[in-house]
Amino acid sequence: MSTVWKEQTMGNSATTRNRSYRNQRSFYNTKPILDKNSTDTQSSTSTNGDSKDHIALHDFPPQVDKIYSSNNLMTIRVESKLVTRSIGEWIAKDPLSFAQVRNKYDFELEPHLNRVLFERMRRIPNKQKQFLGLKLNIDFPKYSEPIPASIPYKRYPVEFYMWWLENKDAVKLSFKEKLELLNKVNMLNKDALLPQHLALMNRI
Numbered sequence: 001m002s003t004v005w006k007e008q009t010m011g012n013s014a015t016t017r018n019r020s021y022r023n024q025r026s027f028y029n030t031k032p033i034l035d036k037n038s039t040d041t042q043s044s045t046s047t048n049g050d051s052k053d054h055i056a057l058h059d060f061p062p063q064v065d066k067i068y069s070s071n072n073l074m075t076i077r078v079e080s081k082l083v084t085r086s087i088g089e090w091i092a093k094d095p096l097s098f099a100q101v102r103n104k105y106d107f108e109l110e111p112h113l114n115r116v117l118f119e120r121m122r123r124i125p126n127k128q129k130q131f132l133g134l135k136l137n138i139d140f141p142k143y144s145e146p147i148p149a150s151i152p153y154k155r156y157p158v159e160f161y162m163w164w165l166e167n168k169d170a171v172k173l174s175f176k177e178k179l180e181l182l183n184k185v186n187m188l189n190k191d192a193l194l195p196q197h198l199a200l201m202n203r204i
Helices: 003-029 087-093 095-105 111-122 126-135 150-155 157-166 175-192 195-203
Strands: 041-043 073-078 081-086
Touching: 073 087, 073 095, 081 087, 087 095, 087 111, 095 111, 095 126, 126 150, 150 157, 157 175, 175 195
Parallel strands: none
Antiparallel strands: 041 081, 073 081
16 A cells, blocks of 8 residues: 555544534534524423523623623523523513523613513512612602612712612612611711610610
8 A cells, every 4th residue: 555545544534524523513612593483482491400690602691791682592400400481571570580680690680671570579578678778779859850769879878778768678778778878877867776776786
């Protein structure tokens, strides 16, 4: 067998192996085409059971630096299954799960979607929304439209304190947030503090 023929044969084999490798990579990196008429797409979970938060290549995990529109897709874990829906469908079908993910990843929505999400979340009991803390939109006397609780908390601590006393179930404050609020009220108008809160400030 000639040396030239051997080199050609070896070269053809290497080319074939490289083509096969590229085809395999192309297969595993290809995203499946979603049926436009389908509302939900459920992703299979890992077979080894050790990837609780695993997101497959064809899923759409939340992106912190993205502003989402109604037609953008997102994959969220719901009751141990990864479910992919458009943002509009998440807000319409399961606003609570969507709000929990948004609170965790802090991504942005187009302005009109914020209003729609707020209206959907208003129908959910406050106890189920306490995870939002100061991010929760509230109806506050100084504003004509609902705003995040963090705004009056920072701008009008005394007024917010008085409101919070009547709406403790609406906004859940961490111990640090309570302490900061009481400290601000103590400096601005200590007469507004309840006796137990005033006593706490005197001990600090």
